[in-house]
Amino acid sequence: MQKHAINVTINREKYELHVAPNELLINVVRETVGLTGTKYACGTGQCGACTVVVNGEPVLGCLTLAVTVDGAEMTTIEGVAASDGTLDPLQEAFLDTNAIQCGFCTPGMVLVGRDLLEKTPNPSEDLIRHHIKGNICRCTGYNGIVKAIKSCRRH
Amino acid sequence: MNTRLIAHEFDYHAPETLTHALELLARFGEDAKILAGGTDLVGYLKFGKRTPAHVIDIKKLPELKFIREGSVMRFGAGCNFKSVQDFFAPKTTYAGLYESIYSIGKTQVLNMGTVGGNLANGSPKADTAPPLLTYDARVKLVNLNGERTLDLKEFHIGPNKTVMNENEILTEVVFDALPPGTSSAFEKTARVGADISKITCAVTVVREDDVCISCRIACGAAGPVPMRTPLAEEMLNGKTVDADLIDSVALQVGKDIDPPSYGRTSQAYRRHMVAVMFRDGFWRAWKKAGGEK
Numbered sequence: 001m002q003k004h005a006i007n008v009t010i011n012r013e014k015y016e017l018h019v020a021p022n023e024l025l026i027n028v029v030r031e032t033v034g035l036t037g038t039k040y041a042c043g044t045g046q047c048g049a050c051t052v053v054v055n056g057e058p059v060l061g062c063l064t065l066a067v068t069v070d071g072a073e074m075t076t077i078e079g080v081a082a083s084d085g086t087l088d089p090l091q092e093a094f095l096d097t098n099a100i101q102c103g104f105c106t107p108g109m110v111l112v113g114r115d116l117l118e119k120t121p122n123p124s125e126d127l128i129r130h131h132i133k134g135n136i137c138r139c140t141g142y143n144g145i146v147k148a149i150k151s152c153r154r155h
Numbered sequence: 156m157n158t159r160l161i162a163h164e165f166d167y168h169a170p171e172t173l174t175h176a177l178e179l180l181a182r183f184g185e186d187a188k189i190l191a192g193g194t195d196l197v198g199y200l201k202f203g204k205r206t207p208a209h210v211i212d213i214k215k216l217p218e219l220k221f222i223r224e225g226s227v228m229r230f231g232a233g234c235n236f237k238s239v240q241d242f243f244a245p246k247t248t249y250a251g252l253y254e255s256i257y258s259i260g261k262t263q264v265l266n267m268g269t270v271g272g273n274l275a276n277g278s279p280k281a282d283t284a285p286p287l288l289t290y291d292a293r294v295k296l297v298n299l300n301g302e303r304t305l306d307l308k309e310f311h312i313g314p315n316k317t318v319m320n321e322n323e324i325l326t327e328v329v330f331d332a333l334p335p336g337t338s339s340a341f342e343k344t345a346r347v348g349a350d351i352s353k354i355t356c357a358v359t360v361v362r363e364d365d366v367c368i369s370c371r372i373a374c375g376a377a378g379p380v381p382m383r384t385p386l387a388e389e390m391l392n393g394k395t396v397d398a399d400l401i402d403s404v405a406l407q408v409g410k411d412i413d414p415p416s417y418g419r420t421s422q423a424y425r426r427h428m429v430a431v432m433f434r435d436g437f438w439r440a441w442k443k444a445g446g447e448k
Binding site: 001002004020021022023024027040042043044045048051057058059060062063064065067068070112115116130131132133134 | 157158159160161162163164165166167169190193194197198200201210212214237257260261262263264266267
């Protein structure tokens with residue numbers, strides 16, 4: 001099983017990584033690169049905790065082979081705030097609305113929430129709930145999360 | 156079961172052209188598996204349900220990423236769910252296909268998964284299969300020696316089994332544009348939203364005033380393969396539509412399917428629910444075909 005060299009940009013930084021074909025993107029992000037904000041939970045594509053953004057699209061890190069993201073531009077939760085540490089408005093909103101309980105789903109929720117707001121600046125509540133369907137909050141704190149996303153709508 | 160990693164080892168190939176992909180497939184034969192979105196295959200690799208020596212990644216092949224509209228609608232098997240959903244969203248005639256993808260729901264899976272993978276995987280539960288069956292869709296299969304196009308209803312031959320040879324790639328989904336006065340709908344029941352379907356039903360109806368010129372019905376998770384229900388369709392073709400007729404057709408749909416009984420979902424439940432799915436789907440499609448929203 002031959003290792004492959006891949007070049008990826010993660011959170012505005014360039015990396016050259018050597019990955020085996022069977023390595024999962026979540027493990028490369030967490031263990032090789034050391035960005036542990038991305039969470040492992042179900043490992044079967046049901047919960048969305050492992051969400052990372054690849055070329056502008058949220059995908060599941062636990063069902064993506066790392067070797068397939070060669071050349072990609074990626075964002076993980078660590079890259080959502082500005083370089084100087086200023087939080088993204090949606091991160092601020094999560095704090096303001098107490099949208100975080102245990103926090104395990106939060107990285108994925110913030111990334112899909114931002115994805116929705118970037119593509120649809122003024123989403124309905126139904127659309128917000130549909131868009132986060134792939135992200136499970138086992139504390140069941142959905143109302144706070146929906147409220148946080150709603151508060152970032154641009155009218 | 157450890158879902159944290161893939162224990163199985165394999166070689167990875169990322170061909171840059173379809174021809175190169177087909178050459179690799181011809182060389183490795185049954186030792187190879189095609190990777191498109193990966194939402195099914197990567198899970199299978201984790202669980203040891205597939206153990207290929209070679210994985211051939213076709214997700215980035217430009218030849219498989221196109222959507223063309225005309226008297227014949229065609230889209231490449233490499234289009235992700237999201238792009239097909241967005242393309243058909245404003246076209247109410249094709250609401251069945253749009254709704255089937257919408258029902259898959261998860262943002263991440265819509266970005267990753269492809270309609271080609273959904274079909275080629277061979278699952279009787281494939282959400283996009285029933286609406287495409289009601290459009291009389293065809294699929295194009297290509298190998299190094301040439302290509303063949305066959306009806307989607309000939310494509311699935313058993314649970315997770317298709318007619319595809321090991322040297323073939325599904326490259327394209329094709330169907331004739333639907334005539335005016337036609338609409339379609341898709342209904343699904345699942346454990347929770349954005350889950351694997353328990354039973355699905357797609358309806359495409361051609362309407363002229365109160366007469367059903369033709370109706371095509373297809374169901375998923377309803378038997379060994381995604382299937383049409385010809386006896387139920389026959390009851391509607393050319394008939395004046397009223398509520399009693401639709402109720403009796405709904406019962407016939409329940410009889411036409413051949414549902415499995417396993418896990419949480421019994422055969423009786425699937426037969427009962429498919430009638431409900433059909434009725435809801437039919438009336439929605441019927442109203443839209445008549446110009447109502």
